Amino acid sequence: MSSQETTVRQQAGTVDENALRLDQDKAEQIVEALNSELANSYVLYHQLKKHHWVVEGAEFLPLHEFLEEAYEHVEEGADEIAERAQALGGVPVSGPSNLEDRATVEFEGEDVYDVRTMFENDLEMYGEIIESMRGSIELAENLGDPATGELLREILVHLEEDGHHFEHYLEDDTLVLEEATH
Numbered sequence: 001m002s003s004q005e006t007t008v009r010q011q012a013g014t015v016d017e018n019a020l021r022l023d024q025d026k027a028e029q030i031v032e033a034l035n036s037e038l039a040n041s042y043v044l045y046h047q048l049k050k051h052h053w054v055v056e057g058a059e060f061l062p063l064h065e066f067l068e069e070a071y072e073h074v075e076e077g078a079d080e081i082a083e084r085a086q087a088l089g090g091v092p093v094s095g096p097s098n099l100e101d102r103a104t105v106e107f108e109g110e111d112v113y114d115v116r117t118m119f120e121n122d123l124e125m126y127g128e129i130i131e132s133m134r135g136s137i138e139l140a141e142n143l144g145d146p147a148t149g150e151l152l153r154e155i156l157v158h159l160e161e162d163g164h165h166f167e168h169y170l171e172d173d174t175l176v177l178e179e180a181t182h
Contacts, residue, residue: 010091012093012098015028015090018087018089020087020147024089026143027088028090029139030145030148033136033139033140034081034082034088034090034148035085035092035093035102036103036132037129037133037136038078038082038092038099038102039093039098039099039103039104040128041075041078043103043107044105044122044126045074045075047121048070048122051122052067052068054118055115058176063169066169070122070162073158074162076158077159080151081151081152084148088145104132105125105132119169123163123167123170129159130159134156136152137153
């Protein structure tokens with residue numbers, strides 16, 4: 001730490017009054033939900049990033065590019081979630097251990113799997129996050145915060161679209177001849 005005195009402006013885990021005129025008790029509940037969604041987003045982001053790094057095989061390039069697009073969508077959504085939590089008077093969860101603690105989804109681990117297994121793991125996590133986000137949308141709207149509901153709804157559309165693309169990649173239909181895979 002430097003010799004200069006530092007001042008904490010707001011402690012992590014707290015929610016201050018907000019200029020959006022949402023009651024503090026309601027804002028606390030919404031910020032809690034947003035921080036869970038933020039943590040989930042970063043767990044998914046890191047898993048997709050890992051898969052982007054390690055994917056290989058005949059379909060390497062299109063899968064590599066698809067995964068990059070997917071993790072960029074997740075990161076953009078995470079940024080919007082964090083900014084909304086801050087606007088509601090909260091402190092966005094940010095540290096690696098805090099993100100892991102707050103997430104309701106679990107990273108698959110450091111091992112490298114075959115492409116189908118990686119995509120199955122990604123699709124499962126997308127499904128869990130989609131369900132969680134729907135709950136957070138309902139919470140925000142029930143607490144009188146339609147703007148947070150709308151923001152999460154827009155992020156949800158991207159999650160559902162990308163999840164659907166993972167589902168397409170996992171389908172059995174292929175143009176690759178069976179003899180080409182042996």
